[in-house]
Amino acid sequence: MNRRDFAKRIPFLAAMPLALGASKSKTPSTKRHLIALGSVASNLVVENRNLLRFDSFTLVSDHSPDLQVKTEFISYVPPDQAYFFLNMRKFLKKEPYPLIDLPEELSEVIRSKEGEVLIIAALGKYTGTVLSNSIAKAFAGSSHLSFVVTIPFSFEGSFVRNEALNAAIKITSLHPIHFFDFEDIREKHGNISVRSAFEKGDEELIRLL
Numbered sequence: 200m201n202r203r204d205f206a207k208r209i210p211f212l213a214a215m216p217l218a219l220g221a222s223k224s225k226t227p228s229t230k231r232h233l234i235a236l237g238s239v240a241s242n243l244v245v246e247n248r249n250l251l252r253f254d255s256f257t258l259v260s261d262h263s264p265d266l267q268v269k270t271e272f273i274s275y276v277p278p279d280q281a282y283f284f285l286n287m288r289k290f291l292k293k294e295p296y297p298l299i300d301l302p303e304e305l306s307e308v309i310r311s312k313e314g315e316v317l318i319i320a321a322l323g324k325y326t327g328t329v330l331s332n333s334i335a336k337a338f339a340g341s342s343h344l345s346f347v348v349t350i351p352f353s354f355e356g357s358f359v360r361n362e363a364l365n366a367a368i369k370i371t372s373l374h375p376i377h378f379f380d381f382e383d384i385r386e387k388h389g390n391i392s393v394r395s396a397f398e399k400g401d402e403e404l405i406r407l408l
């Protein structure tokens with residue numbers, strides 16, 4: 200699905216993608232907590248910690264980055280069934296991602312935070328997409344939760360892009376969300392290298408927090 204099709208499915212979002220105020224604090228004294236889901240979001244938070252103003256950081260991924268103060272790590276490893284194995288390497292199966300029962304440690308972190316909880320994830324691969332979607336569902340009706348997510352480039356393949364778009368649509372119906380579509384980078388900058396495209400993606404993601 201391209202961006203225009205996505206726009207057709209969520210017309211109000213396409214018209215004002217950054218207008219929902221998801222990351223702005225209601226009052227200056229309201230505490231803000233950041234939860235990063237998946238490898239890219241977790242690493243980005245660690246690398247940009249000095250730019251980010253939050254009262255706590257929680258990183259959820261399969262490997263622990265170098266932890267700093269006020270930062271908690273929750274290990275989450277996708278199940279083997281999500282992958283097929285070829286020549287000792289693992290590849291994501293192209294099967295629709297499931298909704299899962301959240302790890303209790305993660306539910307408890309979200310439940311226990313006072314103030315606002317912002318979830319950040321680069322959607323597309325298993326961890327960020329499955330956990331974002333499952334958190335949105337499990338905490339439907341909870342008003343202290345909002346999301347900042349990115350949608351993968353088309354060159355990553357239609358499977359990851361569609362799974363990301365489907366998750367974004369579901370989250371949109373339940374919580375405030377800011378999303379950034381990496382395809383906008385390609386529209387704006389033309390044919391740039393994959394590396395600089397992702398660097399621009401990093402900048403956009405940090406800008407949204």
Ligand SMILES: Nc1nc2c(ncn2[C@@H]2O[C@H](COP(=O)(O)OP(=O)(O)O)[C@@H](O)[C@H]2O)c(=O)[nH]1
Nearest residue numbers: 237238239321323324325326327351397400401
């Ligand atoms: N901003 C940014 N996004 C990236 C980068 N590399 C990959 N991504 C995006 O992040 C998505 C999720 O990747 P990752 O966090 O590794 O997956 P997960 O750990 O399974 O959630 C990918 O589908 C890409 O769209 C990067 O260097 N910077």
Ligand SMILES: [Mg+2]
Nearest residue numbers: 237238261326
């Ligand atoms: Mg990962």
